[in-house]
Amino acid sequence: MDTLRALVLRPAVVAGLALLFEFNNWRYVMKKRSSRLIAVLCAGVLVMVLSPSAFAQGVGAPVGATYITQTPNDHLSSNQSLSPLATGLLKNTTGTGVLTIATPGVDYVSAAQLQALINTVNALQGMVTTLQGQVATLQSQQATTNNTINSLLSQLATAQTNITTIQNSPAQALNECVSVSHDTLNGLIGPHVLFTGCNVHVRSGSGRTEDEIFTVGQPRGLGNLIVGYNEVVDELITIDLQPGDRGGSHNIVLGPLHRFRGIAGLVAGLANNNFGVHSSITGGKFNTVRSGFDSISGGSFNETSGLFTSISGGANNRATSTGAHVSGGSENTASANMASVSGGSQNTASGATSSVSGGSQNTASRFASSVSGGNGNTASGENASVSGGVQNSALVLNSSISGGNGNRA
Template sequence: MSGFRLVFLSLLPVLLVALPADALELCVKVDKNGAPKDGAPIRLRAACRQKKSGDPIEVSIGTTTQLSLGAALEKYLSVDTTENIVRFEGANVQIRSGQGSSEGEGDRYSPTVNGLGNLIIGYDEPDEHYPDKTGSHNLVIGPYHSYTSAGALLAGVGNVASGPWVALAGGEDNEAHEFASAVVGGVYNDALEEVSVVVGGWRNEASGTGAVVVSGEENVASGEQSVAGGGKGNVAEGPGAVATGGRDNRVTGIWSAVSGGYRNTAGGRYSSISGGSDNETSADSSSVSGGRYNKALANAASVSGGDFNSATGEMSWVGSGDGNTASATKSSVSGGSNNQADAMWATVGGGRNNVASGHYSVVSGGWGNQAIGRDSAVSGGEDGVATGIVSSISGGSINRAEGRASTVSGGSGNTATGDNDHLP
């Protein structure tokens, strides 16, 4: 066939001059075996000649249309048969569905599709549960994918692209359902709303607009622009909510956050829980730093740690310990056990079963002490009660300071009833 090829190539410049508008056959005579004769001339005919018996006198080796297309491709296309490589060089490769536009009636959210115009790498085997491959202009890499819209990237195995302009970059059995949503790796992950993203992990779900889930297992970001990252079973429900790490944490407040721990719940706006377990915030700017079963339930209230502590007054604070309560505005309990600060600016430092119930009152420590009067104070001891305004007890047991500005320094069973009394 070498002679035939030389003749064919030598005729290319002639054949490409003034080719007719309608394609003609490129015909060459055949030998007795029906193969093109070496060195036989190539002739342009409407149809190659045959014998009356139907046996060929000539065979077609192409058409003028194919010839002109081949010559045009020669500039950009090369074939390396040694390395089995087909190369395009110095050109763009465009694949179109043939519908004239990517947008349905000018709407980029509803592109027109007909199952054509896709670039498919691999055998594109169908999946028995999601067999639809009706989309257009998609890049499809790997088997068992389903694509019903346009402009998607699908790589991995068994991924589903049902929204326009989505990306499924690797992984298995992942789904991207709405405009510009994406899943990057992982298994059984779903990006269900516009511009939502899941990156890795297993059975994660981004179901809020602009929501993001990064890794972990069975995490859900359902609030608009919410984020869930790592851990297991965490839920970011509120707009801008963040749940990162830990397990079974829930963020319902706007722009609130849980950073880790177990079974924590952050409600209210701008609230936060840093860790621990079974902690709760429910008001604006409230916070729990750690510990167990702690609650910050008023605006700007906070609990730093410990167990079963509650900050229920606005801007109240409990530092640590267990069973402590700061229930009034700007009240505080630093630590200890079962202490209460029940009035505005009241403070309990530590100890056990102490109560500061007067405005600006203080119990520093001890056991069973009470500062009831305004600006009253009990420094320590046991069962001391300061009821007078600006009264104080320094220590001892079962002492009483009842008069205005009265003082008991120590001892046992002392009572200062008059104003400015000082005992002992």
């Protein structure tokens, strides 16, 4: 209702002020009569401002309203008389100055028009609220889209960097000699990685095969080729690995449970230990190489500990000095330089270049001494020999016994 009053009163006040301005210009002509009319109009405007409800209702003056008093005057025409204008809002006709009743909806906004405008404003406000919500949703979606785009741009930049790195990588050269086949090849199912027309190098990165073993004292533990898993536990066997037990470099490892501390070696079979440099164990189980340039070809529980020593097979054999060799048998020992035991059991070649060819519990203990066979025979003189028999002894230089039992020479 206050809004309606404001809309109604605003044109009325403007009209009254316009009349006031116009009559003010005539005051020199009309003098007293015009002054009286100006006073009446001002009073009417004041009443409309102070009590607009009376005119808005369009009926007789309300109780408690302020009235405009009309003083009879012969000089006023009937058109300007206020009596016919007792109800309604006054209207000043421009150009004539005649006061008439204003028409709702024509001269000012009617209540119905105002309500229609209010309804329109409310509808527009609802639409604005809806649009604001939609804009907020679109802004959120736009922010999400921007974040997604930024993430994709970052991923694209990373991918481009990776592509450049790959293109500049030495791995690109592998295309010249490396290929992959998923077919069966020579009876072996695929997939296969084929190296064709090139050499394959496996390196520790130290710049030399022996790494820093002669300066630092231990290899890097890299550059090894492991064929299989080299398990620590295999069925009923478990090995207790110590630090460095698998710290060698440039070794080829075949099979499980192996230890390899050395350099440029080969270890195959089961649970063998290659602790030497340039040494190999090519088969068997529980064999151990402890020195450089040694080899054990097979057997079990055999051990070499001298340079250039070798054991071909058998069990529990020992080659402990430079160039010593045991071909086979069991519990045989070649403990002098270039000494050898060819076979048998519990035989010992302990003199340099001495040899025991076979038999059991035979001993060749001096330089170039030999026992060919038999049991319990001893060649303890230089160049002495016992060919066979039992409990025979060749004790002096160049002595020999061909056979028999308990002979001495």
